[in-house]
Amino acid sequence: MPKSWACLKGERDVSYYIRRMCREDVAQVTEIDHEAFPTMWPPANYERELKVSLAHYIAACEAGRPAGRTEITETQKRISLDLSAGMKRLPNHKDSPGRKGLPPGEGQYIVGFAGLWMMADEAHITNIAVRQGYQRRGIGEHLLIAMISLAMEQNARTLTLEVRASNTTAQKLYHKYGFTQVNIRRSYYTDNREDALVMAVEDITGAAFQGRLHQLEKAHSRKWGVALYHTVR
């Protein structure tokens, strides 16, 4: 059964969770996008993406509690209980533990996001990015795992993406999860005419990939803390 991580407790006792992206997130997502990518998308593009039925976007949020407070909010407790009692879905923003009294989507600090497009049995990862100050804490990997889970839920067989030839950081993450280079698009990026490497996992349903994913999920969980599992709606 495909699984996705809903909650992650980081090494500094900071909790993160992943939920579907909503319209209220677009400003923060755009901020992260501008930080991460030299060619910027205006906010309207993300708003449009959220309306496309083939597109699936998720956000990683720092759990909704003010800095310095260590106790878990009532909402967080309820969500944890719901999850452990078998609530089997990736939460929408309305279910997620935002700061009390704030509308859904607000008061939830977004630290990263990712998106994919489903085309027949191919899931194409459109982007994945983590705020600079939050990188190297397992969040990018967490987002990738959630994307893979989403792809499996959507009955994808193949996973594809494009990455700048110079982006060896992201390539390392993708290699870790079994992506290999299948093509090269010369001068693909308009800002500097850089090549794009097309990377893919040909069969995410196969035993080899599933075994690797399972091991990597376990290792990530051990390294970064408690992860709650549930399937994606």
Ligand SMILES: CC(C)(COP(=O)(O)OP(=O)(O)OC[C@H]1O[C@@H](n2cnc3c(N)ncnc32)[C@H](O)[C@@H]1OP(=O)(O)O)[C@@H](O)C(=O)NCCC(=O)NCCS
């Ligand atoms: C790529 C990116 C999403 C990784 O996010 P992150 O939260 O820092 O990554 P994680 O901490 O989860 O690391 C997971 C794996 O990524 C790779 N990785 C991440 N940062 C790395 C670095 N600075 N150097 C080398 N490898 C790195 C490693 O394989 C790492 O696994 P390991 O810890 O076992 O070595 C992040 O660097 C980012 O947002 N970059 C800018 C946007 C971007 O380039 N997106 C990809 C577009 S295709």
